[in-house]
Amino acid sequence: MARKEFESFEAVSAVVPGEGGYSAAIAVKGLGAGGAPHFHKVLDGQTFKTALDADEAASAELARLTGVSDAGELLW
Numbered sequence: 001m002a003r004k005e006f007e008s009f010e011a012v013s014a015v016v017p018g019e020g021g022y023s024a025a026i027a028v029k030g031l032g033a034g035g036a037p038h039f040h041k042v043l044d045g046q047t048f049k050t051a052l053d054a055d056e057a058a059s060a061e062l063a064r065l066t067g068v069s070d071a072g073e074l075l076w
Contacts, residue, residue, distance in 0.1 A: 002059035005031065009068040013058035014039055021047035024058035026065065028072050040074050 002013045014025040016039060024046070029037035042061045048054035067075040 015051045015054040022054035024054045
């Protein structure tokens, strides 16, 4: 799991299980905020056989992330 901090949000690599494998995702949550994060699937259409493969792909996408909007959306 990789983590990146922005002005008002933190983002972490994540995995979403699904039919036939796992999807890479980035979870976003307000800094210091309670509650559940919002998951954004990345690499649409790609499914990974293992959670480790999906997390590695999500970590690579997280490295490319330039920010998070005030509404919690990913900025590339």
